[in-house]
Amino acid sequence: PAVEQMLLKDPKSYVISADVVANVTATNTLEHAFMVLSKVGYSRIPVLTPDDRLQGMISLAAISEYLLHVPGAAVEQLSRYTVADAMLPVNRWVSDPTKLETILNYLVDEPFIPLVDDDKVFQGIITRRELLKRINFMAHN
Amino acid sequence: PAVEQMLLKDPKSYVISADVVANVTATNTLEHAFMVLSKVGYSRIPVLTPDDRLQGMISLAAISEYLLHVPGAAVEQLSRYTVADAMLPVNRWVSDPTKLETILNYLVDEPFIPLVDDDKVFQGIITRRELLKRINFMAHN
Ligand SMILES: Nc1ncnc2c1ncn2[C@@H]1O[C@@H]2COP(=O)(O)O[C@H]3[C@@H](O)[C@H](n4cnc5c(N)ncnc54)O[C@@H]3COP(=O)(O)O[C@H]2[C@H]1O
């Protein structure tokens, strides 16, 4: 379709590649994850296995739930828990970055969509911002 | 332009109206704001004055900064601070919901854009999700 045609002029460039995507592992403590999230400023990031497969997501909101429900819990106490305790499942992912119709569909409900290869090795993410930049450009040309 | 034409078929329906937008006031405590954010599940919400004018934004990330940098700070200690202490400025807003070119432009950098009337009274928000839903629909028709 016309929208996909125009958006596809340069498929790879809207993928944020894995090497610049902040991430943690399931065995990291929640204190470590909390500090990573605060430092990079993202609200939710991928959880990867030691061999770079996508395992889940960790969010500031999920960690905040611990602080809210564990009485007197300060950030230091988060060292008693791991990312595995608060990890969220990956609802959607794609393995073909050119399937824009699917990606656009998924981005209606998810702020970013992980990209994995056929072996489930994490390749990067496609964000709403990258797609909107592209649509914005298209709307002006 | 064609994109704006198609998106404008039903301008009002992509605005999330003020009565369903979670918000706090600048004098609320950070503990209260933290609990509101956790309960509604949003990462950032508007701060309104008692007469419903848009004053700023409050985010989970900004409150987490307090928990991180005030040693031993537990959620209860957030009652010592107010939203005013951690409030963020409003970078972008619109007063005409049909100015889609401007809105699309702003949504590249902001997950939502507040809508205010000519007296700066808060009217609602326009989110990336609502715009993407519309673009998604358009791409299929
Ligand atoms: N450090 C920063 N510099 C500039 N703008 C920033 C920023 N942090 C956040 N934003 C803005 O806020 C939006 C929401 O960020 P959030 O962290 O909630 O949600 C993000 C985050 O969960 C994830 N994400 C984006 N880039 C990432 C990265 N390099 N590493 C890990 N996760 C990333 O994808 C979601 C959507 O990102 P998107 O760019 O569409 O949308 C971003 C972007 O427009």
Ligand SMILES: Nc1ncnc2c1ncn2[C@@H]1O[C@@H]2COP(=O)(O)O[C@H]3[C@@H](O)[C@H](n4cnc5c(N)ncnc54)O[C@@H]3COP(=O)(O)O[C@H]2[C@H]1O
């Ligand atoms: N309770 C829920 N139910 C269903 N989906 C949910 C949800 N909470 C979050 N999401 C999904 O996560 C996205 C990012 O939410 P976030 O709270 O970071 O960022 C939100 C939040 O800061 C604000 N927002 C959205 N609706 C709001 C509301 N009713 N009241 C206050 N703020 C709202 O606008 C931003 C962008 O919202 P958008 O809908 O584009 O994008 C939302 C939506 O796709």
